[in-house]
Amino acid sequence: MQRLLPLTLASAVSFALGSRPAVAQDVMHHDYPPGAHAGERLGTVSFPNSGAPAAQQPFLRGLALLHSFEYDDARTAFREAQRADSGFAMAYWGEALTFAQLLWGLDYADSARVSLARLGPTRDARLARATTERERRYGAAIEALFDTTDQKARVRGYLAGLRALTAAHPKDLEARALLAIALLMAEPDSPAEAKRLTEESIALAQSIFTASPNHPGGAHYLIHAADNPQYASRGLAAARAYAKIAPDAEHALHMPSHIFVQVGAWDDVVSSNERAWQASRAWVKSHAVPNTELSFHTLWWLQYGYLQQGRFGAAKALIDTVDMVLDGVDWATSDAIDARYAPADFRFLYAIESGDWSVFGGHTPAAVVVNPKVTGERAQYFAIIESYGRAFVAAVLGDTALAKQVVESLPERSVISRGEIAGLLARARGDTANWIASLHAAAKMDATIGHLGPPSIFPPQELLGDALLALGRATDAVAAYRKQLELTPNRSRALRELARAQRAVGDTAGATTTEARLRENWRRADAGARATLTSRRGS
Template sequence: MSYLRQIPLALLLLTPCYAAQEAHNHPAPEKLGDVSFPVSCKPVVQPQFNRAVALLHSFAYAEAQAAFQDVAVRDPSCAMAHWGIAATYFHQLWEPAIPPATLASAQKEIQEAQQHKPASMREQGFIAALALVYQPAAQIPYRTRALNYQHAMSQVASSNPADVEAQVFYALALLASASPRDKTHANQKEAAALLEPIARAYPHHPGIPHYLVHAYDNAELAPRGLPAAKAYAQIAPSAPHALHMPSHIFTRLGLWDDSITSNLASKQAAHQQGDLGEELHAMDYLVYAYLQTGRDSQAAKIIEQVKTLSSLKTADFKIGYASTVMPIRVIVERNRWSEAAAIVPPTSAPPHVVAMAVWARGLGLARSGSPSQAAEEILRLQQLEQQLLTSGDDYWAAQVNILRREIAAWSAEASHQPEAAIALMRSCADDEDAIEKLPVTPGPILPAREQLGSLLLEQNQPAMALKEFQIALANSPNRYGAVHGAERAAQLSSSK
């Protein structure tokens, strides 16, 4: 087990947070959970290796890398130290999974690990599996490399059935290679089947509840995720990501107060540790939850805090997405269409982030009676969709395609083509419902199914609108817009 000093969660939550404090590096977190990953390196580095793996399981990649590097300095012959450094470049559930700027460094580290030739066949299996991920990107698509890694980790897990880390890393590989279009959630269910039994045997392991939360982060399985969600924050409260992750399940179940509590703690911890990406991620979930409970003033305060943050690297998807969509959420969720029409898309963000702002602008134009101007935004989204397809990002290309057709639907409504508007929006809702969201987002900014209900209400079809709002609420419980839309539709239906 790792030798980690226990810091009470209450102490962490009560520590003051200074918004103006300059971000800087803090000492590595202390309470990370218990990990035991025996390696054939010098015994003196084993506790630090365990600690590095614990950090890795909470996606504290920079801190984990520093810890693995310390192991490599203290034991230059430790192959698994270089495996660990290479693993910190593989962000399996984030975007991009392998940042292009770090690929060369990752390849160098995995080559170092291979050259040291660990004595253990188990360690050789871990290294050989990770090496598959870092094969030349120009020759082998990431999707193929991720599947190759999953299959290799399957072999490591089956060859070492009593090895907890082999099972946990294989479960993560299954989640990383799960297709967003697989609504049977086959990989997620297989990962959960691996993790649930060992969760009972190793109740303080950070990776087990973390990956269970991700496995259950969908409408079908979310109720099963509550025990893991509640456990993870208690196991590793020093990791901002561990404090945030329960809110994935809370969001799925519409437990907004729980989500707010979770993300306030995560935001504070991330700020104290200088982790801007994690801080913004928590802030985005906070804005989302505040809006669903009608706490618009608190959501507005978070937006004001974002404006005080300097040097936002919007080219980083995690930072760019959160900082871009937060103000859009407030405007769009509250139907402030003239403000939406004035949104200026960011210039340096990834194309799928730019698309969010273009969509909101187009939606604002269409819904405020300017469908001809909205056509320009439709064209811009079409260009962004093609850019994503060319780069091989089929998932986000499909999402942008849905956003484009949503504007077209509202433009058709504004142009007095009600049947075309309904047909377009229904196709958007069906397509959106068929694809799972990615972990970095709470969900669509404005679900297409919810928009379909609103569109039917505008066409004075409350009974049909009510059915769509009910489906929307089954997909995303307790969303403010769907709840109030359903109430309005029910009232109008009963009065007819």
């Protein structure tokens, strides 16, 4: 789970007071008032509400933090608002939303229900605590998200509630923002529905970003919605703006790199994640929490950026960083997920990008020690990727028996991962036909899905291209590498291998053009990497 630094709200945060007993009746608008968090920079939010004056600052701070997925600090702020006004229903509903980390594969619905129970024992009792029609609509939507039904149904109910809210209050940017990100939480029933939900989310987030350029949710959610090669250009302006809107949110420093990866802007990927990693280190230190709470997600993206820049030494050094900061962790009792798999993830990413498998010490790594109490979608995902990685490393190192044993543990739905390992095993036994057929099938499936961030598996089009080139089928290899570059623009390894394939078919002009693109990526590359380009240019 990503943890984020204690943030700030230096920008203006407007609020108004609604009609509630013992609360001022006038509608008042204020800049974010001086206080414990004066000088913080989290963006601008506006939420007229019925809370007491003393609850305004923490409530609005919590809302701004929530929009930047700073869940822990947002929860603290909402609880502060509750202490200032124990009957302020929106502060409890705000806290509940901090447990819905669905885009990260984390759903703490039971914890949210515990928080809601402090407001009232039942949904109806809690809704009765809201003193305005608008706040009741917010409450109804949020209550649906923590109903006792399955997650898919809960999200659908939440969407329905937010649609009703935005229809009744079309100028409410906060409602619009929650709807924009909720659309991305929904589990679509078809590719057509997925496209519709994505495009609706983009339109909503863009409308917020246009109407209120300093709103953290507008920029943040536009980046999330556009985090796909098909839409990435529509999120580029938000990516350029978001870190300036909320520079004290670690996630706001990292998140722009999602778009930068999609467009292959590697220098921007690196600068975003260098800042975000430093912010994560500062957050862990200031909150006195274990290093397992560091944002290894951010550091992994930084490693990928270094690799695309040809800075293999810097990328390899991050493996040592991970090992150092996690030294001594008792994984059998730790509830960390990202940190648990980081040592293997960083080695695998480095190996597939550099071709240097020595980081595994000549043997397949042992299975990661798991804590059986840590469950859920995110934990399952990491476990599957770890098994795939072990199988891949085993195949590369020649331990085909172990590779076969591990790959059989992968779920049947892991078609791409299983296909890649099947291809490597076919190659090992000299079965060229099944080697290529398996990789073709994996690559074909891979071309139908969206690509987000650094690769968790060896990019299938590249793996296919490598196989074809090894078999002397350079023309087919060129097509495979070009397809990889369509899916992941400006990827350095794909450019490097494409140039090799182009030279193999006699396309010197094409190879020269491709190498020029790689040379631009590698302007800051290690001397050894630059030397390989120089030698190719002379060949």
